[in-house]
Amino acid sequence: MPSDYAYVGLFLLFGVLFVLFVFILSRLIAPYKPNPVKKENYECGEVPIGQGWIQFNVRYYLYAIIFVIFDVEVVFLFPWAVVYRSLGFFAFIEMLIFIAILLFGLIYVWKKGALKWV
Amino acid sequence: MDLSLMDINWRVILPEITLAVFGFVLLLLEAFLPKDKKRITGHIAWIGIVLSFLFCLNLYGTQLSSFKGMALSDNFAIFFSFLFLISSFFVILQSLSFLKREEQVRGDYYALILFATLGMILMASTLDLVVIFLGLEIVSISLYILSGFRKKDLKSNEASLKFFLMGAFATGFLVYGIALIYGSLGTTNLEKIFILIPLTETTLPGKDFLLYAGIGLLIVGFGFKIASVPFHMWMPDVFEGAPAPIAAFISAGPKSAGFAALLRIFLLAFSSFKPDWILIFWILSVLSMTTGNLLALWQTNLKRLLAYSSIAHVGYILIAFVAGGNSAISGVLFYLSIYILMNLGAFAIIISMGSKDREGTDLFKEYAGAGLKNPFLGVFMAIFMLSLSGFPPTAGFLAKFYIFSSAVKSGYLGLVIIAVINSMISVYYYLRVIVYMFMKPAEEDIKPVSIPFSLGLVILVTGIGILAFGILPQPLLDLAYNSIF
Numbered sequence: 001m002p003s004d005y006a007y008v009g010l011f012l013l014f015g016v017l018f019v020l021f022v023f024i025l026s027r028l029i030a031p032y033k034p035n036p037v038k039k040e041n042y043e044c045g046e047v048p049i050g051q052g053w054i055q056f057n058v059r060y061y062l063y064a065i066i067f068v069i070f071d072v073e074v075v076f077l078f079p080w081a082v083v084y085r086s087l088g089f090f091a092f093i094e095m096l097i098f099i100a101i102l103l104f105g106l107i108y109v110w111k112k113g114a115l116k117w118v
Numbered sequence: 119m120d121l122s123l124m125d126i127n128w129r130v131i132l133p134e135i136t137l138a139v140f141g142f143v144l145l146l147l148e149a150f151l152p153k154d155k156k157r158i159t160g161h162i163a164w165i166g167i168v169l170s171f172l173f174c175l176n177l178y179g180t181q182l183s184s185f186k187g188m189a190l191s192d193n194f195a196i197f198f199s200f201l202f203l204i205s206s207f208f209v210i211l212q213s214l215s216f217l218k219r220e221e222q223v224r225g226d227y228y229a230l231i232l233f234a235t236l237g238m239i240l241m242a243s244t245l246d247l248v249v250i251f252l253g254l255e256i257v258s259i260s261l262y263i264l265s266g267f268r269k270k271d272l273k274s275n276e277a278s279l280k281f282f283l284m285g286a287f288a289t290g291f292l293v294y295g296i297a298l299i300y301g302s303l304g305t306t307n308l309e310k311i312f313i314l315i316p317l318t319e320t321t322l323p324g325k326d327f328l329l330y331a332g333i334g335l336l337i338v339g340f341g342f343k344i345a346s347v348p349f350h351m352w353m354p355d356v357f358e359g360a361p362a363p364i365a366a367f368i369s370a371g372p373k374s375a376g377f378a379a380l381l382r383i384f385l386l387a388f389s390s391f392k393p394d395w396i397l398i399f400w401i402l403s404v405l406s407m408t409t410g411n412l413l414a415l416w417q418t419n420l421k422r423l424l425a426y427s428s429i430a431h432v433g434y435i436l437i438a439f440v441a442g443g444n445s446a447i448s449g450v451l452f453y454l455s456i457y458i459l460m461n462l463g464a465f466a467i468i469i470s471m472g473s474k475d476r477e478g479t480d481l482f483k484e485y486a487g488a489g490l491k492n493p494f495l496g497v498f499m500a501i502f503m504l505s506l507s508g509f510p511p512t513a514g515f516l517a518k519f520y521i522f523s524s525a526v527k528s529g530y531l532g533l534v535i536i537a538v539i540n541s542m543i544s545v546y547y548y549l550r551v552i553v554y555m556f557m558k559p560a561e562e563d564i565k566p567v568s569i570p571f572s573l574g575l576v577i578l579v580t581g582i583g584i585l586a587f588g589i590l591p592q593p594l595l596d597l598a599y600n601s602i603f
Contacts, residue, residue: 004327104142108226111149 062114066106073102127184129177130191130243133170133199134236140166141232148225156223160214163228164207167235171203187307188246195243197601198378201455202238205370206231208462208576212363215570216469220268220361227267231367234260238375247296247306250379254292254343257372258285265360265368277359284342284352292339298332308387315390333388337398340383344376346432347405357425362472362480365421366465369428370458377435377454381447384439386603392442399439400533407433407540414547420468420480423547424461427506430544431457434521437533441525444602449520451598456505456517456587463580464502467495470569470577485551487560492567494574498581500552505584507548508541513587520595 041048080087080095109115128135144159144166151159174196183190210231217223237256240249262285266278300306303314315329342349357365384395410430417423435453438446468480471488489496505514518541522534569577587594 008327101142104145108145108149 059114059117062109066109066114069102069105073099127182129180130182130184130189132173133177133203134189134239136170136173137166137232137236137239140169141229141236144225144229144232148229151225156225157218159223159225159228160210160217163232164210166232167203167207167210170235171200171207174199174203187309188244188249189240190243190245192243192603193601194378194382194603195239197451197597198242198374199239201374201458202235202242202371205367205374205458205462206235208466208580209363209367209370211572211576212366212462212466212469214572216361216363218570219472219474221474222267227264230260230264234264234367235371238371238378241375242378245308245382247299247308247383250383251293251296253375254379255289257375258289258343261285261364261368261372264364265356267361267364271359273359274361275359277356281352281356288339288342288349291335291342295332295335295339298328298335302326302328302332308382311387312389315388330394333391333395334398336383337395337402340376340380341402344373344380344432345429346402346436347409347429348402350406350409350429350432353429354422354425357421357428358419362421362465362469365424366462369424369461369465373428373432374454374458377450380439381450382603385442385447389442396440399436400530403433403436403440403533404536405433406430406436407537411540411543411547414544417547418482420482420485420551423551424464424468427544427548428461430540431506433540434518434537437525437530437537438521440530440533441521441528443524443528444599445527446521446524447602448595448598449517449524451601452520452591452595453517455594455598456513456584459580459583459587460502460505460514463498463577463584464506466573466576466580467499467502470495470567470573482550482554483561485554486558487555487564489552489555491560491564492569494569495567495577496555498577499555501581501584503548503551505588507545511585511588513584513591516588516591 041052076098077095080091084091140162144162147159147162148156177191178196179193180191181193210228213227213231217227234257237253237258237260240253240256242253244250244253262278262282265281266274268274296306299311303311305311305314338349342352345353356368360368384399388395407430410426410428410433414423414426414430417426431453435450435457438450438453471485472480489499501512505512508515508518518537522537525531525534525537
């Protein structure tokens with residue numbers, strides 16, 4: 001038992017040391033030549049307007065979370081589609097139920113106006 | 119892969135399916151009903167609960183299992199399902215008039231209560247850690263939203279955000295614990311874990327450490343969900359900020375669900391490790407009751423007081439884990455049933471005393487003299503407070519008695535002495551509520567409050583239940599004793 005704890009302790013130690021090592025190494029060997037263009041916020045190549053540290057509209061969050069749900073749905077659908085033949089009818093019904101549940105959610109957020117940009 | 123409809127016994131999860139279907143119907147109704155017709159959503163919600171209850175009743179004693187042991191209907195599961203459904207039923211009744219007063223009658227509120235109930239039933243009726251986790255998350259996420267339901271109220275927002283951040287953190291511990299246990303034993307099935315553990319000495323040398331770490335993380339995760347002391351910080355803030363029916367709900371159903379899972383995990387799967395984890399539970403128990411009771415003494419807000427009292431009661435229930443054995447398990451079942459009645463009743467009175475502009479304060483001084491003006495509320499509040507502190511004619515006394523006596527029988531006299539001292543401390547703050555209601559003069563001229571039918575019903579049923587089980591506990595005790603896994 002004590003040797004097991006020693007493993008974890010060593011792991012912890014090396015984890016910390018490794019991070020420190022990498023930071024110091026990059027500080028030592030990386031060239032540092034800042035200019036105003038380099039220091040600007042990155043906005044997908046567009047010319048930035050103002051600072052990045054502002055309050056964002058909460059609707060971004062709503063959109064993102066609804067997007068994630070349907071993203072996950074697709075992740076779930078792909079493996080099912082690949083082995084569709086061997087899973088058969090039962091899995092088909094299961095998938096329909098799964099999609100129907102998400103559909104209820106979509107109808108709800110749509111009707112509640114979460115998809116409208118005001 | 120041999121998936122087919124024939125292998126699956128759908129009857130086992132019929133109560134869950136009912137709740138899910140009613141939940142979705144309520145979501146759609148919320149989206150499409152005009153505002154003045156939304157009152158029916160509450161009634162649809164309790165009809166769903168009653169239907170689900172009937173399916174559970176039909177399952178009692180069947181001992182079925184489905185989805186390869188992931189869903190089962192042993193008496194333990196059904197007993198807890200009864201508790202969850204009854205508490206959700208009372209919470210919906212409380213909410214009917216509460217939401218009307220708040221002018222927030224909404225279907226999604228009830229839908230979330232149904233989903234949370236579904237999650238709790240999942241937690242109690244499975245032998246698989248992954249399903250327990252799934253159920254726990256369904257419950258938690260619904261509760262995060264529900265506790266922030268008073269959207270314009272800062273305290274409600276605070277409650278929701280605190281609950282969410284700390285809950286998500288605790289979930290991380292829990293999942294990591296499950297992962298470590300799976301990593302060392304290769305299964306998440308509790309019965310298989312029970313069988314495998316005596317073999318670990320010989321077949322899995324060196325993997326013990328993972329297992330111990332996993333068990334420790336599970337205790338942290340569940341300790342948060344049941345709000346035992348080092349992990350209790352969220353509870354008073356959530357109770358204060360959340361809408362009163364939701365605070366009642368959190369103290370009743372989800373807490374019992376946490377205990378259902380803990381009982382199965384520690385008194386079944388890890389029972390052979392008892393010498394290793396018993397000290398942890400001993401410390402958690404003493405810390406919970408002492409801290410809960412001492413902090414409750416200083417509260418001036420009735421909801422915060424009930425939060426600390428709830429933490430103290432967790433301490434009493436954890437004694438049963440130290441004691442172990444069948445009488446302790448049935449003691450926990452009895453205690454939780456009575457605790458749900460006491461708490462839901464007390465919260466129903468808090469809701470009746472509140473009003474729209476005063477919601478969220480619930481200070482003691484607002485209750486000064488209220489007992490004389492509203493004898494019905496006053497008398498029942500006295501019953502609930504006496505029962506919470508454990509006075510003999512009420513069921514609260516018997517609930518404590520059974521757990522304490524099981525601990526004495528197992529030889530944990532010191533723990534019981536600490537618990538009894540704590541019970542005596544708690545009498546002070548419970549009686550203070552009664553003193554305020556009957557013996558302090560009202561600050562201004564107060565009018566008697568009018569009690570809506572649904573709230574009156576909750577107060578009456580829970581109050582009479584406490585007295586009835588205090589005098590005739592045998593039927594409930596027998597039921598609890600027959601429901602041990």
